[in-house]
Amino acid sequence: MSPLCLMKIVWRQRALVSSFEPGLAARRGLLVYCGKRAATLGALFGEDIMHSSRRDFFKTTGLCAAALAAPAAADRDETAKHPEIAWSRKVPVRYETDVAVVGGGIAGVCAALAAAKSGARVMLVERFAVCGGNATIGGVGAFCGETSGQGEAFDAIVADLETWNAIAPYQPYEEKEARVFDHEILAIVLQEILLRRKVKLLLHTGFVDALEKRGRISECVVCGPSGPEALRAKQFIDCTGEAMLVRMAGFDTVKGRPEDGYQLPMSLMYFVRHVAEEDARPQLPEGWLNPVRTKDELPMSSIWPNGPRANALKLKVPMFDATDTESLTDAEIQARRRMMEVLDYYQRVEKRPWLLDHCSPRIGIREGCRMVGDYVLQLDDLRAARTFDDAIARGVFYLDGHKPDDEKRTYIIPEEQRWVPPYQIPFRSLLPRGARNLLGAGRCFSADQLALSSARVMTTCSMMGQAAGIAAAMAVEAGCDPRDLEYTAIRKTVVDRGARLDV
Ligand SMILES: Cc1cc2nc3c(=O)[nH]c(=O)nc-3n(C[C@H](O)[C@H](O)[C@H](O)COP(=O)(O)OP(=O)(O)OC[C@H]3O[C@@H](n4cnc5c(N)ncnc54)[C@H](O)[C@@H]3O)c2cc1C
Numbered sequence: 410m411s412p413l414c415l416m417k418i419v420w421r422q423r424a425l426v427s428s429f430e431p432g433l434a435a436r437r438g439l440l441v442y443c444g445k446r447a448a449t450l451g452a453l454f455g456e457d458i459m460h461s462s463r464r465d466f467f468k469t470t471g472l473c474a475a476a477l478a479a480p481a482a483a484d485r486d487e488t489a490k491h492p493e494i495a496w497s498r499k500v501p502v503r504y505e506t507d508v509a510v511v512g513g514g515i516a517g518v519c520a521a522l523a524a525a526k527s528g529a530r531v532m533l534v535e536r537f538a539v540c541g542g543n544a545t546i547g548g549v550g551a552f553c554g555e556t557s558g559q560g561e562a563f564d565a566i567v568a569d570l571e572t573w574n575a576i577a578p579y580q581p582y583e584e585k586e587a588r589v590f591d592h593e594i595l596a597i598v599l600q601e602i603l604l605r606r607k608v609k610l611l612l613h614t615g616f617v618d619a620l621e622k623r624g625r626i627s628e629c630v631v632c633g634p635s636g637p638e639a640l641r642a643k644q645f646i647d648c649t650g651e652a653m654l655v656r657m658a659g660f661d662t663v664k665g666r667p668e669d670g671y672q673l674p675m676s677l678m679y680f681v682r683h684v685a686e687e688d689a690r691p692q693l694p695e696g697w698l699n700p701v702r703t704k705d706e707l708p709m710s711s712i713w714p715n716g717p718r719a720n721a722l723k724l725k726v727p728m729f730d731a732t733d734t735e736s737l738t739d740a741e742i743q744a745r746r747r748m749m750e751v752l753d754y755y756q757r758v759e760k761r762p763w764l765l766d767h768c769s770p771r772i773g774i775r776e777g778c779r780m781v782g783d784y785v786l787q788l789d790d791l792r793a794a795r796t797f798d799d800a801i802a803r804g805v806f807y808l809d810g811h812k813p814d815d816e817k818r819t820y821i822i823p824e825e826q827r828w829v830p831p832y833q834i835p836f837r838s839l840l841p842r843g844a845r846n847l848l849g850a851g852r853c854f855s856a857d858q859l860a861l862s863s864a865r866v867m868t869t870c871s872m873m874g875q876a877a878g879i880a881a882a883m884a885v886e887a888g889c890d891p892r893d894l895e896y897t898a899i900r901k902t903v904v905d906r907g908a909r910l911d912v
Contacts, residue, residue, distance in 0.1 A: 500630060502639040506532040506609065507885045508878070509629065509642035511616045514542020515867045516851025516874035517648030518599050519562040523878030523906070524646075525606040526561070529885050531878075532640060533608050534631050536615040537771070539596035540603065542650060544867060548678030548769035550595075550721065551587035554806040554868035558909030562878070563871040569598040582805050591716075611640075616649065619658040624845040626658055644881035644891070645847045648874060651732050651777030652853035660841040661781035664732060666821075666858050671813035673775035673862060674727035676709075677744035681752070681763035683718040689762035693753040698746050701754035708816035710751055719766065723773075724748055725816050731774040744772050775811070775852070775865060782855025783892070784837035791829040791860055794912045799896035800833035801880075801903050802864075802872035803910050810862035821859065829863060831912040836896055839877050845890045850877040876903050 508524040510517045513535030521533045533540070543549045556567060556579060570576035575594035603610060614633035619626050628639040647654035652662045665672040693700055701707055709725035724747055729740035748768060755761045789795075791804070807828050810821035820827065838855040839848045849855070850873040852865040863869070879902050884891045904910060 498637070500637045500639050502628060502641050503635075504532055504609075504611075504638070504640040506530045506640070506642050508532070508644045508646065508881045509534065509640050510646045510648055510878070511629065511654045512542065512648035512650060512851070513537075513540035513599075513610075513612075514648060514650060514851055514870070515544055516650075516870040516877075517542070517646070518566070518603065519560075519871040519874030520646045520648055520848075520850055520878035520881070521603060521608045522562040522565065522606055523560075523875040524882040525608050525878075526906075527879060527882030527886075527902075529882035531606075531608045532611060532642070533603060534611045534614050534616055534629075534640065536613065538612055540599040540610075540612075541592070541596050543773050545592050545596040545599070546769060546771045547773035548592055548680070548721070549773055549867075550592040550715070551589045552868050553587045553809075553866035554804065555582040555909075556588045556868055557581070558803075558907065559868050559872050560875045560903065560908035561906045562875040563868065564907060565602055566595075566598060566871075569602055570595065573598060586806070616653060616657075619645070619654055621658040624843055626654075626844075626847055629654065629657075643846065643885045646874075646877045646881055647780070647841070647847065647849040647853060648851045648877075649777075650774060650852050652780045652849060653778075655780040655841045655844070655847065655849055655853070656778060658841075658844065658847065660844050660847070662778040662853075663781060664730075664776065664778045666813065671728070672730060672777070673858065673865075674725055674811050674813050674816075675729060675731060675740055675744070675775065676773045677724045677726055677748055677769065678773055679722050679724070679748050679752075679768040680715055680766045681720050681722065681755075682766040683720075684762050684764050686762055688764070689756070689760070690764075691753055691757040692765060693749045693756075698750050698753075700750045700757070702758065704754075707751060707754065708747065709811075709818040720763065722748075722751075724751060725811065725818075726772060727811075727813055727816050731777045737772075741772055776858065776861060777853060779858075779861060780841045780849045780853055780855050782838045782849070783840045783842055784835050784855060786834060786838045786854070786856040786860045786864070788857055788859040791832040791863060794830040794832050796912060797833050797835035797837075799836040799900060800910045801836045801839070801876035801900055802834040802869060802908070803831055803912060804829075804834060804864045804866075804869040805831045806863045806866045806869065808859055808862045809866070810859050821862070832863075833910060833912055834864060834869070834873060836876065836880065836899055839873060839880070840892055845892070846884070848877040848881055848891055850874045872903075872908055875906065875908065879903060879906070 507529040508531045510521045510533045513533050521531045525531045537546050539545050570590050573594050575591035577589045614631050617632050618630045620628045626645050628641045656662050711723040715721040726744045730736040812819040851870040880891045880899050
């Protein structure tokens with residue numbers, strides 16, 4: 410047992426009940442403005458889309474649609490209605506490391522791998538049983554964008570997937586936009602590669618809070634099966650997707666589109682297996698939910714092969730907020746109901762010989778909160794293929810901005826405007842404004858919503874993660890803040906490790 414275990418920090422919560430969350434008015438004012446916003450939403454959807462199952466859902470959960478959605482700008486001014494408590498307790502500083510990565514999605518894994526390769530002691534905190542985030546627990550089994558030239562961290566993952574015969578052969582992005590892999594095998598590949606590099610993993614461990622003073626984080630509080638404990642590190646990297654560490658440390662974040670805060674919609678991944686005709690049957694009991702009866706009623710529902718005699722399906726679940734506890738809960742409930750309503754259509758109406766095999770344990774999240782960094786990457790930067798002296802990553806994927814407020818296959822901008830040329834991401838977009846020993850990478854990096862709609866693909870998130878890991882390790886070695894590093898040195902290491910930044 411490390412002597413650190415004997416030390417304790419006093420962790421004072423400024424206030425419970427989410428009052429420390431920027432944009433918290435979204436939840437605070439809900440009960441007050443429910444009625445008003447519900448009417449707005451009805452008008453927005455129109456009766457044809459907001460069919461009875463959605464209405465029933467809102468009724469039975471006791472929430473109106475507005476309560477599920479991100480806040481409109483005006484609603485953000487609602488004052489707090491919740492009582493507050495002050496909360497203080499001593500927790501052991503059980504862990505100490507050079508670099509702490511919070512969130513084990515593709516960005517967090519690549520950040521941890523890169524920092525460890527640079528010789529730093531690294532810990533990775535992940536709240537689920539496996540690493541991979543959307544790529545494993547979200548069931549998203551395809552790398553979009555260019556899968557070569559992303560850097561050695563991503564290359565190492567792909568090489569292991571190839572060894573396991575669990576990824577499609579390479580094709581350049583220009584020929585194929587996505588490279589499929591086996592997401593169950595990815596979970597094993599990620600844990601093994603992290604352990605080979607001596608990254609200390611804390612699974613089933615949620616990040617809870619950060620102790621911050623004058624821009625510097627000393628510890629973060631995590632909670633796993635052992636209860637709340639502190640993790641002390643020299644550098645922290647937020648790869649939670651929801652910018653949870655950035656938010657809890659009190660730095661700025663934004664979410665959704667500027668006019669009303671609606672985020673890119675979530676989608677549920679689920680999987681069916683093909684059975685013999687005599688075993689095929691509808692699984693939704695008669696009289697349950699509101700099954701889809703015609704093709705026109707289907708929400709956006711993609712289907713593709715998932716190995717022999719199996720399919721993967723993706724279901725759009727719009728109008729929920731991934732950064733709000735109640736809203737995410739409601740999204741999961743709605744998603745599973747909708748999955749059965751849609752599956753019933755395929756089983757009963759189209760007579761497909763499918764049975765539900767499994768459903769991803771967590772709904773797929775495209776957008777949570779985005780940190781506000783020293784630089785906010787804008788759509789215009791992508792369109793202009795703007796170059797940056799501190800470029801550390803490159804994106805190539807088109808603007809995949811699903812429309813946030815309907816469940817059909819619709820996009821924020823017209824088809825002909827979705828292409829972008831290869832573009833660069835600057836290091837400053839990984840530096841939360843005002844923070845000193847904190848970086849952020851992956852889908853919570855600093856960008857506007859449409860820039861995110863491209864850069865959120867896993868290849869690009871991996872590049873950001875790798876760069877953050879490199880910079881954090883360099884800062885540890887130099888004993889300075891990442892912001893004070895020579896950006897050209899970070900960029901050089903990124904390139905030396907095989908990342909292509911040319912545009
Ligand atoms: C339905 C859907 C389909 C998609 N399709 C594709 C595709 O085909 N190809 C592609 O390349 N991209 C696709 N994307 C986008 C891509 O999957 C994600 O943007 C990408 O995986 C984000 O990686 P990340 O590491 O930034 O975040 P995430 O994958 O979300 O990982 C964040 C991790 O942080 C953990 N975490 C969060 N909060 C805490 C906490 N408090 N404590 C501890 N751990 C925490 C989470 O559990 C998670 O493991 C899709 C996304 C969705 C939702």
